[in-house]
Every structure is written in C-alpha cells, then in structure tokens.
Amino acid sequence: MLLIQCPYCDDALPELEFAYAGEAHIDRPKDPSALSDEEWRDFLFIRSNVKGVHAERWRHINGCGRFFNALRDTVSDRFVTTYKAGEPRPDLSGKEPAQ
C-alpha cells in the first residue's frame, strides 16, 4: 500500500485515509467578471496534465481532515514531498529525482 506523509500529522499514513483533490497552486481570479469566456474556461477546466513531477492537492479526510499539497511523480506514482497548504512549491532543482 502507498504511504503518504501528512505534513500536519507528521507521519506516513496509508493511502486509504486520503482523498485526491486536483491540481495545486491554481489561484481563483480576483475579478471573475472581468475575464473573457476563454480565460474563465481555462481557470475552471484546463489543467497542466504533467508527465513527471506534478503539484497536487490531497486531503487527509479520514485523519486530521486537512488539505495539503504534494509533489508526485505521475510516471512512477512516487510522492517526492508533501507540504502544508499555503506554502510555496518546493524547489527541487539541484536535488536528485526520486527513484
């Protein structure tokens, strides 16, 4: 079973306790009514669909209940790191990619 590190519980816990919640770091536009239909469509539906390291939101729903962010390799399904909601995406440059 996949173990996911919850940054709030500070523990690696079974995948069954977590729920996936889409791509991370997507800011809601400040003034949606000023957007064109295409821009609004892009905000609502268009996602990056990365092959490789992807920043995504997870929720520890059957645990502490918190949303947090994770960097996961979509090829290997390996979690590179997890970090609390509101923190910037960690800079992985200079580090070895997860094996």
Place this chain on the structure above:
Amino acid sequence: MNAPVTSFDAVSVAVLSPVARFNLRIAPADLAVASKVFGLTLPTKIGAGVRNGDRAAYCIGPDEWLLHAAEADQTAIMSSFDAARADTPHSITVLSDREIIIGITGPAAIDLLSTCCPLDLSCMAVGGAKRTVFDYAQIVLIRDGDDAFRLEVWRSFFPHVHGLLEIGVRELAVGL
C-alpha cells in the same frame, strides 16, 4: 445497545457503555483556556491523548480535539464552555449519541483490527487516538494498552463494523 459480547481466549469484542463525547475546535493558541475549562491539559500533538479518571482528551487534528467525560457531566461541561465563549471563540459539539464505542482486548487485538484497518497499529502510541478507516467506515481508534483498543464508530456504520469484527473473531478462533 446490548449487543452480545463475542470472545475467545485471544481476543474479545464488547460494546462499552456510552460516555459524554465532544468535538472541540479551537485555535491552538487558545488551548490553555480550553484546558482550564475542561480540567485537563489538552495534548498538542496529533494522535496524542491525556486521561484522568473519566475525563480524556485526544488531539485528532491541528485544531481539533475529542473529549470524553462521564455522561452525568455533559450539561455542566457545555455550560462551562458556553461561559468561556465570550472571550475565547471556539466550537464545541456534543457527539455522545452519534457514536457507539466498541472495546477490543486480548493478545490478538491487533490481528483482529488489522483485518480491516490499514494503519500499522504496532506503531501506535499507548494512550493515543487516531481517526482512521475501518473497511471504508471512518472510525476513531483509541489505544488503552498494548493489547487493548477502543473503537468509536458512527451509529449507522455500527452493524457493518461490528459484524466484521464478529466474523474476524470467529476466524481467529478457528485459526484462519
């Protein structure tokens, strides 16, 4: 609820008598106020628990605590928290009737729980509590000793969870 006690030498499953149960949400900075009102120093680490007599407090989220007390104290505890609310904003909800508590004791308690719970229970601290899943039903699991656990489950999930535990006990009894 007088469900039958199921047991064999290595593990027994029993429905325990109800307790007053509360869910407390409060900013961690204001925890000292809640500790004073409840009369117990609330733990700050998720998964940790404190117990004194019939009162117990378990930290299950960054700003969330599960409180236990004697049934007779429920009204008094709610009044004390209501009085504290004027100065210290918080939310406290009575959950006493929402959940049923099951005691699982015996040397095979971990084996029995592991049939449906994905946590590595051998690593769980004695005296602590965790919200987790039991065959997709959300539960709170409290560890009272090396081989003594209490499992709190919502009333509506109780027949499912208790049924699985009964099957597990029988399977362990016949050596499966």
